Structures are given as structure tokens and as C-alpha cells.
Amino acid sequence: MSASDRGRPRRKRPGLTRERIAEAALELIDSEGLDALSMRAVGQACGVRAMSLYRHVTNKDDLLDAVQAAMVAEMNFAALSGPWLAQLEGAAREFRRVLARHPEAIPLFTRPAATQRAFAAVEQVWQVLVDAGFSQLDALRAFQSLLAFVVGQALWQFTPEGARPVDDEFEFGLGCMLTGLELRLAQADAPPT
Amino acid sequence: MSASDRGRPRRKRPGLTRERIAEAALELIDSEGLDALSMRAVGQACGVRAMSLYRHVTNKDDLLDAVQAAMVAEMNFAALSGPWLAQLEGAAREFRRVLARHPEAIPLFTRPAATQRAFAAVEQVWQVLVDAGFSQLDALRAFQSLLAFVVGQALWQFTPEGARPVDDEFEFGLGCMLTGLELRLAQADAPPT
DNA sequence: CGACATAAGCTTACGGTGTAAGTATATGTC
DNA sequence: GACATATACTTACACCGTAAGCTTATGTCG
Numbered sequence: 227m228s229a230s231d232r233g234r235p236r237r238k239r240p241g242l243t244r245e246r247i248a249e250a251a252l253e254l255i256d257s258e259g260l261d262a263l264s265m266r267a268v269g270q271a272c273g274v275r276a277m278s279l280y281r282h283v284t285n286k287d288d289l290l291d292a293v294q295a296a297m298v299a300e301m302n303f304a305a306l307s308g309p310w311l312a313q314l315e316g317a318a319r320e321f322r323r324v325l326a327r328h329p330e331a332i333p334l335f336t337r338p339a340a341t342q343r344a345f346a347a348v349e350q351v352w353q354v355l356v357d358a359g360f361s362q363l364d365a366l367r368a369f370q371s372l373l374a375f376v377v378g379q380a381l382w383q384f385t386p387e388g389a390r391p392v393d394d395e396f397e398f399g400l401g402c403m404l405t406g407l408e409l410r411l412a413q414a415d416a417p418p419t
Numbered sequence: 420m421s422a423s424d425r426g427r428p429r430r431k432r433p434g435l436t437r438e439r440i441a442e443a444a445l446e447l448i449d450s451e452g453l454d455a456l457s458m459r460a461v462g463q464a465c466g467v468r469a470m471s472l473y474r475h476v477t478n479k480d481d482l483l484d485a486v487q488a489a490m491v492a493e494m495n496f497a498a499l500s501g502p503w504l505a506q507l508e509g510a511a512r513e514f515r516r517v518l519a520r521h522p523e524a525i526p527l528f529t530r531p532a533a534t535q536r537a538f539a540a541v542e543q544v545w546q547v548l549v550d551a552g553f554s555q556l557d558a559l560r561a562f563q564s565l566l567a568f569v570v571g572q573a574l575w576q577f578t579p580e581g582a583r584p585v586d587d588e589f590e591f592g593l594g595c596m597l598t599g600l601e602l603r604l605a606q607a608d609a610p611p612t
Numbered sequence: 613c614g615a616c617a618t619a620a621g622c623t624t625a626c627g628g629t630g631t632a633a634g635t636a637t638a639t640g641t642c
Numbered sequence: 643g644a645c646a647t648a649t650a651c652t653t654a655c656a657c658c659g660t661a662a663g664c665t666t667a668t669g670t671c672g
Binding site for chain 3: 241242274275277278281282
């Protein structure tokens, strides 16, 4: 860098932010439903005309990704501790907790989701599996399976409007999945009987 | 009923049918993607203007339900036989086979899906679980868990355009789930050690 | 201080959507 | 042949995502 490096990126009057937009959009989804989410509606919620959003978001899909990221940000995987099974269980429940809080937004987790924040969260849970002794590949498989179950389960359970009384079904499936994983690991650890 | 009960329902010139419409829609989804599915496009595919579809379908959502039903009709659960675990495995794979054939249509299984045909299919697999020894409630839980996994898994695996090389991930998760179920059943059968 | 570059937000416009409402037409029954 | 009715068509409306261009406030620097 020469002497004239003062020209680094400076923010002027943000007013709108990608994050604030996503937040407004999420509130709108919660209150009006995913179908009711339009660029115009989000704009209005931000006190702005629809087209102004495009300064901070490349298109509606990008906005949805941002909303998804906002939801991921609500999850707290940092507090996980204890044996790996308990950690996994905790992660799944934490995920589900956020989904339950935003039932209308669950379909957003249907997309590949290339958000940076999402990726970080994935890696963290993945690491738990690796530390437990799974191969990197199996850890990925296990993670994806668990994720598929949690999201798929939430998709149906929370669809009507309110959740069904309890989450027996979730606990049942989660238990099965975790038991299966445990067994898989045990067998991999001691292949020759 | 008096003597004039001859006015019973008679079909005239169907031409369009709910089933034919759904079929056309499914082909359109396969070739153009789910987002490209519009009432006008479906109409055109049927050689008809968009509004004509509304005689056989109450609205677009209903059409999507019909498409889902068409996909369920492609599944063949009748050939299942053998021990319950194998039957379950077969059902899951059969489900997945159809999803893989219509990757763009997978999100349709995200909805509650109150189709009659879907319900029949559900009941059939559910019966396998009941026959295996699960309580009616546990059978439902097990079924839902499995379904959630299969659909969730397919949602991500088939999203880009083609499926990823193999379905290791699916087999891995399915194996875990089934192992978990097996253990659950065994424990329930012999609770007091 | 004044000129300027830049980014934030605004305006307008276009092609597309789902579908409400009303209209024409072919068909099966008397 | 007359009629009832299901089938398909036409028109119209409000809304959608977003391309293109414009206005205006802001921070920088001569």
C-alpha cells in the first residue's frame, strides 16, 4: 500500500441494510405467511419503495437466502457440550426450536442455502461428528440425514397453523436416528468381531 | 326419490380431466421446472385456455395436489413382501425412485397433501409397521419420521439439476433410521429384562 | 467554500401471474 | 326439434418481480 490508502470502503448513510431488510421480511413471513411476502410489502415494512431494496439484495431469492441466514443466526450451537450424542441431540432440538418459532418460514430451508452463516453452522455440527469418530464422509452423511429429518419433520408438523400438541413424533424419529448413528459408529470402530 | 330419478350423474364429453391436466402439468414441471408452471402454460399444454382448467381444478394449489397424487400413483407399494424391515426399505426406495424421476416436483411433497390416493399409500405402509408389532401411534410416528427423511433428503440431493453421483447419503441415513426402528421395536417387545 | 463523485432511494414501465365474472357452444335427453 | 347443462372461451383486474433511468443527500478534496 502506498501513502494514499485512505480510500478504503466507508459506509455513508446505510439506513437500509441487508440484515434489517431480512429481519423485516422474516417478521412479515411470520405474521402474513410466506406467500404474502412480496418485495413491495417488504419495502413498505421498511418505509421504502420496493425497488430501493435492490440496492442491498440482488433479487427476491437472495432476500430469501438472507432471511434464512437470519434464522440461522437465531440458533445457538455454541452452548453444546457433553458426549457427542447429547450434542447432536441438542443441535437438532435447537434447530427445531427456531423452526417452530417461524413455522411459515420453514420452506426456506428447502433450498441449498449457500449462506456463509449457514455453512459455518453446518461445519460446527459436522465437527462434533468427526470428533466422535466418524469419517469425514460419514460425518457429512450423518449430518445431512439428521438435517433432512429435522426439516422434513417440521415441514409437516407446523404446516396448518399451530403445531400439534406435542412433539412426540419428532422425539421418536430423532431417537431412532441417533440410535442408528450410535450403532453405526460402534460397528465401524470394531469391525472384526 | 320419486319416479324421476333418471337425472343421475352422467359424463358427457370430458375432453379435459383432472388426471390429464395433472399429467400435463407434471410433464411441464419435469421439462421446465416448478417455477415455470403457470395455469396458462398448463392450459396451452392441454390445447386449452387457462381458465378452462378451472372446471376440473378449483385453483392452482388444487392442481399441485393433483400432480402430487399423480406422482403417488407412479409408486408401486403392492409388490412389497418379506420381513417388515425389508418392506419398509423397499417402500422408502420406491418413494425415492419416483422423486428421483421428477426432481423438480419434489417440493410438492412439502405440503400436507390431503389427496385420497396419498392417504391410501400412507395407510398401506403404516399397516406394515403395525403388523410388525408397533403400536398404532408408534407406527404413525415411525412412518412420518421415515417420510420426513426421504423427502428432506431428496430435496437437497436433487436440487441442482442432476442427482449427485450415487445415493450413499440416502442409504446411510435410511440404514440408521431402520436400525433405530428395529431396536425400538425390540425394546418395546421385551421391556422387562 | 464550492465542485464533484457516489450511493440511496424514487419513478415509471413491462410482461407475467392467478383468478373472478360473464358468455358462447356442443352434447345428451325428452 | 327444444331444452338443460357441462365445457370451454373471453375479458378484466389487481398484483407480482424487476429492468432502466432519475433525483437527491452525503462525504471528499481541490
